[in-house]
Amino acid sequence: MAKSEQKFHALCYIVTNYVQAGVEWMQVDLEADGASVEGLPRFQQGLFHARRLRQAGIGLTALAVTGWVLALFVALFAPVSIWPVVLINCSSALFVLVAGLQSAWWVADWRAQALEAPTVEAPVAEAGRYARFGQRLSDQIGAPVLWLCGWSLLALISILEFWNLGLPAAAVGQSASIGAALGLALAFGLLVFERRLAQQTPAQWPEASPVAQLCRVAIGCLLISSICLLFAGAESVWPLRLAVLIGLLPALVALEFLLRGVLSLFSPRQPRLEPRLMAQSFVAGLLRWPPQPLLALQHELHNRFGIDLRQIWAFTYMRRAFLPVLLVVLAIGWALTGVHEVPLHGRGIYERFGKPVEVFGPGLHAGLPWPLGRVLNVENGVVHELATSVSETAVPELASAEGPAPLIANRLWDASHVNDKSQVIASSSGDKQSFQIVNMDVRFVYRIGLTDQAALAATYHSADVPSLIRSTASRILVHEFASRTLDELLGEQRTSLADEIGRTVQADLNALDSGVEILATVVEAIHPPAGAANAYHGVQAAQIGAQALIARERGAASEQTNQALLQASTARDQAQATAREVNAGAQAANLRFVAEQKAYATAGRAFVLEQYLGQLSQGLAHAKLLILDHRLGADSAPTIDLRSFTLPADPSTPRKAVQ
Secondary structure (H helix, E strand, O other), rough: HHHHEEEEHHHHHHHHHHHHHHHHHHHHHHOOOOOHHHHOOOHHHHHHHHHHHHHHHHHHHHHHHHHHHHHHHHHHOOOOOHHHHHHHHHHHHHHHHHHHHHHHHHEEEEEEEHHHHOOOOOOOOOOOOHHHHHHHHHHHOHHHHHHHHHHHHHHHHHHHOOOOOOOOOOOOHHHHHHHHHHHHHHHHHHHHHHHHHHHOOOOOOOOOHHHHHHHHHHHHHHHHHHHHHHHHOOOOOOOHHHHOOOOHHHHHHHHHHHHHHHHHHOOOOOOOOOOOOOOOOOHHHHOOOOOOOOOOHHHHHHHHOOOOOOOHHHHHHHHHHHHHHHHHHHHHHHHHHOEEEEEOOOEEEEOOOOEEEEEEEEEEEOOOOOEEEEEEEEEEOOOEEEOOOOOOOOOOOOOOOOOOOOHHOOOOOOOOOOOOOEEEEEOOOOOOOEEEEEEEEEEEEEEEEOOOOHHHHHOOOOOOOHHHHHHHHHHHHHHOOHHHHHHHOOOHHHHHHHHHHHHHHHHHHHOOOEEEEEEEEEEEEEEEEHHHHHHHHHHHHHHHHHHHHHHHHHHHHHHHHHHHHHHEEEEEEEEHHHHHHHHHHHHHHHHHHHHHHHHHHHHOHHHHHHHHHHHHHHOOOOOOOOOOOOOOOOOOOOOOOOOHOOOOOOOOOOOOOOO
């Protein structure tokens, strides 16, 4: 335990002395007199370097801002095109480069001012509140840190805002070639600038190498974006994906700058010491040939902590054994490509030198490694449902199991469905030849045959099994529906139609040796088109109304006929009864007349008097009589009081007889 503590203290002492030695060297270098400072090449050329960095920074800033603003305008009119992504990625790469140039300019400007004689600061007027706050913030944090974080944050937010890996392929036209040419021209200019920076030695310009690495970031973004513009088209998707993914490079550099800016806040600011370049990027340092990702880490460990990885035997052995071990691992991996795993719900067709040899079942199987042998996956009893027509514009949304039924489940005729297909059928218009259009939803439940021959046929005889079934079913449906009317399809022939279609489609698939087995044919719906549903309902209502009107008129006619027959029968019976009565009366009168003739012939005037008295008694039976008889009183003669008979006299008024 004591030995380990002693080793730890010794290591801390060595590291502390190493750091202090570096600080003392820097202080001596910076606190020397004017003659010693003027002898350093980087101080002598500080003003020249600052002027070049300022000119390059202003020009690149103008280009970056122009591309950034142009990307915003293009995104307003074509948000799903390749242009906004390309412009924003290139502008972000230029923003990162501008951040590096400005950070290097701060260092070069400090060196240029260090050579000048110290001047007495002139008294300045009292600044405002916001000016004092900005000056205090700049003194505590530092303007280089604020500018570096600002440029990096702008680049990072721009890339994240326009990040979209789901851009659809579209034609770009002649403008893509012009944009690619401009991008290549700008990349060539940056390449010339990078080569001039790379020629500078660390003694003359220490910041030239990090800035050159940032130039490579911008050159890479411009070059790859130009290639994407040249190969972009209506059928190419990879240029869009590559144009979006290249934005990761400036985004990582900007994120690293932000991290360096935040960590620099924890280090004290010393105005008398020569500042170091903050815009140093480990990600940009990887852009070199040959790639040496561990070289920077090795140099940092050696310079900061005194650890030399080249002196460690384990790392040396790993470096020497890396290539043989890699070859052995690659050989074993290549040999393991001959081991194939077939899932439980699948089968595999094993091809040896391109020829199918065997059908593997579920499990592990060994064969020749790729590309000498390979296994093609085939389904094993998986059941599929296929609709004869699927709309590409309307995609049904999945509904929750506990929520309400989706609108696609509505089977009313006045709603269009995703899987409905229009079909021409025969028309029932009497002896006239015509046709009708209906919408139908016919589904097939199928699977790949369970035999090995069916698996081989489905793999090698059919490029697309669903398309084959759909095209075959469409041809069969045209033939089957041509001789049927809508009333027949909606009635008793619907069940038999599904069975007949299934048998016909299966027969055609067997003739093509497709290896497909039709399990069931389901006719979900057959109805007129949604646009003609109301008209069809009106036709049906008119037909029903016409039939009801005909039945009603036939009932009224039958009622009137029966009523006329009843009246005619009543009149006929009445006439017959009247005739019988008249005939009977005539016969009775005839008999009475014959009897009276016989009685008169026998009795003579006695019969006539008897008849007279009989008729008189009948006539006087209901008459009002006034009898005058002179024998009523002997003393006075019969007297009639005529006062009651004055005109106008009412014959119905009873009259009083006065003697």
